[in-house]
Amino acid sequence: MMKNEIIEISNISKVFRTDFYKKPFSALENVTFSVARGQITGFLGANGAGKTTLIKIIMKFIAANSGHIAYHLRGDSWREICLSIGYLPERPYFHPHLTGREFLEYMGRLNEMKMSAIVEQVKNLSVRLRIDHALDRKIKSYSKGMLQRLGMTACLLHDPEFLILDEPLSGLDPLGRKEFKNILIEERARGKSIFFSSHIVPDVEEVCQQVIFLEKGGVLYQGAIDELIVQNLKPNFWFVLNDFDETSIVDMQQKFALMNLSHKEKLTSFEVLPDQKEHCLKYILDKNYSLHAFGQVRPRLEEIFYKIKEEHF
């Protein structure tokens, strides 16, 4: 039976000893979480939270001091596991003297692909990732964004079932970010599980179903983004009024606690507490103010994280 988790991380701790006379630095402490199969999981955390360190441990580049990782991928041997993982490093930097095409062929052959399959995949992917024009140039002439695109191509080349991406959106222009996000969504639709780190909350909110929030080497939250938002929904109501004059505002402020009051050209917007919403709406209608729009406030993931963080520390 296929498990719902594609990878399970249990109690991983990692201590770095930089110099023997310095105090050992604990980068990860008892990190436990799992990544859901068939979904996009965002791995959020500030700079230095330990995201890259954990990904390196998952990929076995460095050893953890304690803990265990279970991979529920095709095959049991590490060789087979690698065949079903596509990995994009944090700082994509490849062999400068090879051309992009040679490099991709190299990667494909390491993953036991046939030359004909490599050629076919490179043709399709490079167009999709808009790197096809540069494939016959040496990698050392690539810009940062181009390296990122080449790295992503290499990552998808062997059609792995699980993508592990360390900050895939960094170094890309706004259009590129959009394209990469679409690719993540498309790849999920094709049945892949995706785990990617980022410190940009709106990006994660946009494409992910699941989120893991790492802070100073520990997991603060893990689970579905929707649940997190529902749990933290403070259903304030917002109103936008047209041509709302100064005296009416003062009038209204005496009756209701108006929050986040702001003006933009002819529009005035504010929020009221949930228990005042009917009352407030009735008041506006009675007074014949020109109501432009109203609705329930949906908090942004970012604010929720600030809140969780405050509660935690």
Next chain:
Amino acid sequence: MKLLIVARYTFLEIYKSRILLNVFLLSIGLALVSALASALAYGIPSRVSLDLGMGLSSLSSIGIAIFLGVGLIQKEIEARSIHLILSHSISRISYLFGKILGMLGILFVNVLMLSAVTLGMYLFLGGVFSSMILWSFLFTFCESILVLLLVVMFSLVANQVLAVLFTIGIYACGYGLEGIKDALFVRLRPAFMYALTLFEHVIPNFYKLNVKDYLLYEHKLPLGYLTHALFYFLMYAVLLSVANAWIFSRKNLD
């Protein structure tokens, strides 16, 4: 075999970095210089050019082995390009020896080109062919293999500068051992002699692999000596390979 894939692309990469172009220019330079030297210097012209050619091939392969070898793995670790490679389905050991094999390919081409030029000049200047010349080139190649394995090993445990210094140090010691043992100072002190013999079992005796002098003075070496030296080389190559594999498979690659 994945090892061969790594070797192939390592060779391709170093080749494309134009190092072999330098070797090519070097061999042309060598041809010119040896032509010039044999005309000007005392001694039999063919011999002078042979001496020069062999010296230069040995020097250039040791040089290439050390200065490209020190970055062979280390540079990939520092640039972290190693992460992407190892995320593919290849074992660390295959990767390590693939890199080394690719580099050996470069060294081989280097020795081959310089040898061909040297031999060509030698025969052109009227030298008589001897199989010892080929042995000498073979040993030049063997020597550079040991140096490469040494410098890779040191680069895995120390920084690049130290790795280069250690390797040059060991190379120099390995060469000097034979000479020191002959010194009167040492011969009179058995303890010293004993220490040196012990030392000799740890440090490869590069002198054993140098048959150039025999060749130049037309001493024939018995085949037994040559095969013994070859075995000696193989033993060290295997030993150093095992050490490299042991270190690399345990190394933290962050």
